[in-house]
Amino acid sequence: MTYFDRRDSGLCAEGVPLPAIADAVGTPVHVYSAAALRDAARRFTAALSILPRTRTAFAVKANPNSAVLHLLAGCGFGADIVSGGEMRRALGAGIAASDIVFSGVGKTDRELADALDAGIGQFNLKLEEEEGRVLAALAQARGKRAVAVLRVNPDVDGGTHAKISTGQRENKFGVAIADAPAMYDRLSRLDGLDLVGVALHIGSQLHDLAPLEAAYERIGSLVIDLRARGHGITRVDLGGGLGIPYRVDDVVPTLDAYAAMVAGVTRDWDVDLIFEPGRVVAGLAGVLMTRVIWVKPGADRPFVIVDAAMNDLARPALYDAFHRFEAVAPDGERMVANIAGPICESGDVFALARDIDRVRRGDLAVFHATGAYGAAMASSYNCRPLSPQVLVDGDQFEIVADRFLPEEFAA
Numbered sequence: 033m034t035y036f037d038r039r040d041s042g043l044c045a046e047g048v049p050l051p052a053i054a055d056a057v058g059t060p061v062h063v064y065s066a067a068a069l070r071d072a073a074r075r076f077t078a079a080l081s082i083l084p085r086t087r088t089a090f091a092v093k094a095n096p097n098s099a100v101l102h103l104l105a106g107c108g109f110g111a112d113i114v115s116g117g118e119m120r121r122a123l124g125a126g127i128a129a130s131d132i133v134f135s136g137v138g139k140t141d142r143e144l145a146d147a148l149d150a151g152i153g154q155f156n157l158k159l160e161e162e163e164g165r166v167l168a169a170l171a172q173a174r175g176k177r178a179v180a181v182l183r184v185n186p187d188v189d190g191g192t193h194a195k196i197s198t199g200q201r202e203n204k205f206g207v208a209i210a211d212a213p214a215m216y217d218r219l220s221r222l223d224g225l226d227l228v229g230v231a232l233h234i235g236s237q238l239h240d241l242a243p244l245e246a247a248y249e250r251i252g253s254l255v256i257d258l259r260a261r262g263h264g265i266t267r268v269d270l271g272g273g274l275g276i277p278y279r280v281d282d283v284v285p286t287l288d289a290y291a292a293m294v295a296g297v298t299r300d301w302d303v304d305l306i307f308e309p310g311r312v313v314a315g316l317a318g319v320l321m322t323r324v325i326w327v328k329p330g331a332d333r334p335f336v337i338v339d340a341a342m343n344d345l346a347r348p349a350l351y352d353a354f355h356r357f358e359a360v361a362p363d364g365e366r367m368v369a370n371i372a373g374p375i376c377e378s379g380d381v382f383a384l385a386r387d388i389d390r391v392r393r394g395d396l397a398v399f400h401a402t403g404a405y406g407a408a409m410a411s412s413y414n415c416r417p418l419s420p421q422v423l424v425d426g427d428q429f430e431i432v433a434d435r436f437l438p439e440e441f442a443a
């Protein structure tokens with residue numbers, strides 16, 4: 033089931049015809065479906081219900097929109113954050129500090145201090161022992177103990193795009209699994225830290241459960257090792273990374289298969305499990321609507337120039353990512369074309385030699401599956417404004433784009 037379906041009035045977001053949104057807000061515009069978000073969150077939670085003790089923290093970097101975060105908070109999700117700005121977004125959206133996990137490769141002293149003052153529930157120590165020492169000192173100075181886990185790099189290749197792969201030895205994320213026990217010993221002796229377990233995250237848009245299972249098994253061995261060294265391990269953060277079908281025929285693991293795999297691997301762990309899904313919750317819940325500016329004849333095939341660009345949706349330029357393109361009111365004809373945005377970069381191309389609905393100047397179309405890492409990655413390159421964001425709920429919609437405020441950036 034999808035929440036962006038064709039009806040007599042053309043393509044709709046739930047009960048709202050997309051042209052109504054284009055008329056009211058203009059294009060390009062990111063459109064989210066509240067029902068799709070709720071449905072994805074509920075399906076994630078339902079799949080995990082076979083596990084004894086779980087908590088879910090939505091990866092805010094996938095979609096930091098306040099209305100989206102507020103909706104997911106209402107579904108029982110906490111937040112996984114990577115910056116002070118994301119922390120303020122999550123708190124502002126009504127997520128309790130105790131339900132926030134602070135990941136992030138380079139947390140500044142200021143970010144750590146602000147997070148301690150806010151009472152963040154878990155710090156994922158990522159980079160070096162140094163980070164643990166700084167955090168412990170800041171906590172001690174406040175008469176607090178920071179609850180922390182050690183992010184471990186299990187050295188597993190997630191089989192995904194190199195730019196979204198994080199679990200191999202040469203990545204900047206996490207400490208090498210071989211170094212983890214000794215480092216854990218040293219960190220656990222620090223007064224300001226309450227070290228409760230370990231974390232991992234091997235990459236994003238994973239198509240296959242096997243690398244995740246291999247990584248989780250390595251973490252399971254590490255938990256046994258750490259307990260043998262006298263550490264009380266009560267929590268393991270399993271990260272995020274599940275893929276979504278960007279193409280109609282993409283095959284990705286089901287949530288039930290994922291949960292069953294986790295249940296098998298973690299059967300004897302006796303810990304609280306933390307999950308940090310991003311893409312799998314928000315990805316299919318959004319589209320980027322755009323208007324065709326020109327259809328320009330090209331050497332081999334026409335160029336469809338749309339008013340959305342790489343500043344609105346960076347994934348194709350960054351990762352060669354595929355986003356399905358669909359006309360809002362197709363005439364039934366097809367064409368093979370390149371689709372590009374107006375930015376002065378040859379990388380500002382959404383598709384090459386793609387078989388698409390025939391479109392003409394002025395037509396509306398969407399790029400599908402832009403709810404995660406879409407608006408979140410937007411920039412104002414070429415002095416283009418950040419596109420508005422709209423949340424549809426049933427037959428209603430509202431503008432929910434909240435520009436980042438200068439004080440949110442300040443950290």
Ligand SMILES: *Cc1c(COP(=O)(O)O)cnc(C)c1O
Pocket residue numbers: 091093094112135136233235236237271272273274308309310311312404
């Ligand atoms: C990016 C990230 C996630 C979310 O990844 P998805 O692929 O969107 O599920 C979760 N945890 C950490 C630490 C991350 O960096």
